[in-house]
Amino acid sequence: MLLKELSELNGVSGDEKIVRDFILEHLKYRLQGKLNSCRIDQIGNLLIEKKGIEKGSDVKMPKILVCAHMDEIGLMVTEITAEGYLKFQTVGGIEPGILIAKTVIFNSGLKGVIGLKAVHLQKTEERKKIPDIDDLYIDIGASSKAEAENVVKLGDYVTFPTIFEEIGSGLYKGKALDDRVGCAIIMELLEQDYPCDLTAVFTVQEEVGLRGSKVVSNYLQADLALVVEATRAADFTESERENWIVTLGNGPACSLIDSATIYQPGLVKKVITAAEKNSIPLQFRQGAAAANDAGNIHQAGIGIPTITLSVPCRNIHTMSSIISKNDYQHCVQLLQCILNDIHYFLNLNIS
């Protein structure tokens, strides 16, 4: 399964090669001859172009950009201690508290654990406090600095060995669903033909400040951009509905505003129409925090009309994220509807 494979790959921001290679190989194999061009830019973004199919041959095709980021949050080794422990910093937004008593994995397959002072040895005031990142370290079993240096270098990237699997009634649990879910959806979209030219953009370094998409926005133009993301679902406590942001199982979430983008109300209306016309559930992201690649893309060149559709994700930015299978499928369907109806959608005059 595509999403399982993507979820279990290591691709911390700045180290997306494994994910990029997988996506490129997979698409080359699946779409033999149908890919018009593939390129990797200087920061590592992967761009894939696929021509549209239209009956009237002399009509200019609209150019649509579909975008998801390949990178995931993780850790980086910043110091190897004399005893052979590894000190680290977070890459992207990880709360240090979630790392306690977790297992980690390096690209080499080397494994380690992040422990915590045993509860018996803690003073009362320590018992509830969430430790700082400086208090945590990775134990790989090395007994000296030299031994650790044989297998680890400063700057090595670290991620989590979470197994992707189905749980409950139709939910998926895995790591890096933000935003491998977007990668998987775009890879699925590319399997079909649409009456528009598609440029699939798989970006790098989204989690450390939307850096990959900044580069893309320097050189890319399009008639419309669709950013496919995962977004936080905090739908746990019944009495806190106002803080849920989105609800798992209620369909893909259309963004109205976030800290980097104000989405055009006219475009949002078209998304609503597309969802209603095709009886696809749709919800809105309730909350203005967070940002995604749309922030750069909508400001590219003379500006690109941009939409963000997200799959709701519980425990985002942790090693145990959860999404709904239905939300994923509905997101694919809604995007397909938008792409199939692109002329109406862009309100272009096509005779």
Add this chain to the structure above:
Amino acid sequence: MYVLRNSFELARELTCSLTEMTGVSGYEQGLKTTLQDIFAPWYMDTFSDFIGNFYAVKKGEHGGKHSVMLAAHIDEIGLMITHIDVRGFLHFATLGGIDQRTLLYQEVLVHGKEDLCGVVCLGSSHKDSKKQQTLDIEDLVIDIGFNYATAVSMVKPGDIASIKRYPLHLLNDRISGKALDDRAGVAVLAVCLNELMGMKHQHDVIAVATVQEEVGLRGGLTSSERLLPSLAVAVDVTHAQTLDTKSQVTVELAKGPVISLGPNIHPWVYARLSDSAQQNRIACQQQAVPGATGTDARVIQLAGYGIPTGLVSIPLRYMHTSVETASLKDIVECGKLLAYFIASLPEELEDL
């Protein structure tokens, strides 16, 4: 004909397989078959009692005048479901000394109508939105991916949840996983019996896998009252030094078995264990405990008219987390030390 196994391989195999199994305090029944399989090669007799303690007897050459009890506990800390909320999330309490901070986004197995995979989540979105400074058990819920109606049909209050963790092989034959406290101790008992197959020993050895240690040493209490052995050694884990415990802990990982001394330990047993280590060139560490230890030795010593009791401990990092880390070498050396100790015991064990 019993073929002596390589104790190192035996320790590796048992430690890995036992750490993956489920047996939260009071709910250790699922381990019984495994224990029977483990101790089958050496036993003369195995039995279990109503509280769940498992006994394996290896007869001595002297016809059972005296018996030596070895005890390691098989229970692990875990969770108990307390209620299911309208959203289908499970709320829980801890069984044994779990640090709630180790649970955030941890995968668990909920032992409801069937075993269900779940994830511990931060229940309150409000708390999530501000920078977190503290964490209480009440902040956490288990997401099993079901709505209320399905959740209540699958899980009832009182059901148990255990931590899901596959053992990890680290460098230097170190193993990380859950419940090494004290499943590693059970592996030590097995190594000891394996080593004893190649030695002569006069007294009966009764290896006991005790239950409910983490909630108050209850299996240790009842099993020692049942056996009233002439001598007993508890096998448990002890804190090994880590980066953040240098001022608190002197025991080190991979530096050999830890022999305890103090009021909980009979001086003769301590001396004899130390002698056995020295004579057989087993590097070991000492730990002075100025009162009752937090192990089965605490209650075994008080059984009947009093039992001369010793304590051998396996150094362990990150105790009571799901990434407890032990050295296989330590586990093997603990088992060998106990075997040498038992083989060297005098004919008479009275008036030690």
